[in-house]
Amino acid sequence: MSKENQINIFIVEDNQVFTLALKADIETAFKNLPVKISSFETGEACMEKFKSEKAQVVILDYNLNSTYPNAANGIQVLDWLKKENPEINVIMLTSEDSIDIASKSFKHGAADYVVKTETKFRKINYSLSNLFKVMEAKTEAKKYKRILMMVFAWVTLLIIATAVIKVCYPHLLS
Amino acid sequence: MIKNELKWEPLNVCNLQYLTEMMGGKNNLIKGIIETFLQQVPDELNGINTAIEKTDYQTIKSLAHTMKSSVSIMGISLLIPILQEMENLGTNATDIGRVKELSLKLNLICQQAFKEVENAKNNYI
Numbered sequence: 001m002s003k004e005n006q007i008n009i010f011i012v013e014d015n016q017v018f019t020l021a022l023k024a025d026i027e028t029a030f031k032n033l034p035v036k037i038s039s040f041e042t043g044e045a046c047m048e049k050f051k052s053e054k055a056q057v058v059i060l061d062y063n064l065n066s067t068y069p070n071a072a073n074g075i076q077v078l079d080w081l082k083k084e085n086p087e088i089n090v091i092m093l094t095s096e097d098s099i100d101i102a103s104k105s106f107k108h109g110a111a112d113y114v115v116k117t118e119t120k121f122r123k124i125n126y127s128l129s130n131l132f133k134v135m136e137a138k139t140e141a142k143k144y145k146r147i148l149m150m151v152f153a154w155v156t157l158l159i160i161a162t163a164v165i166k167v168c169y170p171h172l173l174s
Numbered sequence: 175m176i177k178n179e180l181k182w183e184p185l186n187v188c189n190l191q192y193l194t195e196m197m198g199g200k201n202n203l204i205k206g207i208i209e210t211f212l213q214q215v216p217d218e219l220n221g222i223n224t225a226i227e228k229t230d231y232q233t234i235k236s237l238a239h240t241m242k243s244s245v246s247i248m249g250i251s252l253l254i255p256i257l258q259e260m261e262n263l264g265t266n267a268t269d270i271g272r273v274k275e276l277s278l279k280l281n282l283i284c285q286q287a288f289k290e291v292e293n294a295k296n297n298y299i
Contacts, residue, residue: 017244
C-alpha cells in the first residue's frame, strides 16, 4: 500500500465494543481500498496523533465523556480538527436524533451526521463511500487544474516569445 | 405411551446473527469483539449499580448511554428500552425508585447475556 494513496480514517469513540465492530465493518466494506483505520478513546488522543499523522476522514462521537467525564466533547474536537485542517471530512456520530445536534454539527463544519440506530454501520459506510467519491473528484479537479495551468503557462510563454521576436527580429517573421 | 413433558428453557437474550453478518463470518474479529464486550460491559454494569447507590444521575445517564451501543451490537434488544428509560431518567435527574426497578431487570438480563456470550465465544475459534 503506497502512503500517497492511503486513506487514513480516525475513529474517535469511547465505547471499545462499538469501535471494534465499526473498524471491522469498514475494513470489510472497503476491502479493495487502501484504508488504514486508527482509533482513539478521547478527542485529546486523536488530536495528539493528528499533529503527526494526517487523516482524510474522522468519524467522531458526539458524546465523548461517558467514560472520561473531563474529556472534550465532539463539537470541541470538531473545532480543533477544522482549525488544524479545514479540508478534513468529519462524520459526526450521535445516539440522539436531534435537529439541534445535527445543525450544530453542520454549522461547525461536519461533512455528515449519523444517528446510531440499527442501520448505523450501513449509514456510515454509505457516508464514507460518498466522501471517497468527493475526495477522488477533488483530486481529479486538482490534477486538471494543474494541467490547465501548465497549458496556460506554455501559451503565455509562446505569445511572449512571438512578441519578442516581432520586436527584436521582425525579419524572421516576414 | 406418549409422555408429555414440559421443559422450561430460558429464551436467549442475545442474537449474535447481526454481529456475525456484519463481520462477514470472520471468527477472529467476532471473538475479539466478544472478548472486549465481556471486559467492558460488566464494568459498566457495576458502575451503574454503584451510581444508583449514590443517586448519581449523571453517571447513570452516561453509562446507560454507552451500554446501549454495546448491547445493540450483541443483539440484546431487550435491554435497549430499559437503558433508554434509565438514560432519560438520568438526564432528568428524577425517580431513583424507577431507576432501581429498571436496574433489577438490567442486572438479570445482563447476567443471562454474559453466560450466553461466554458460551458463544467458544464457537469462534
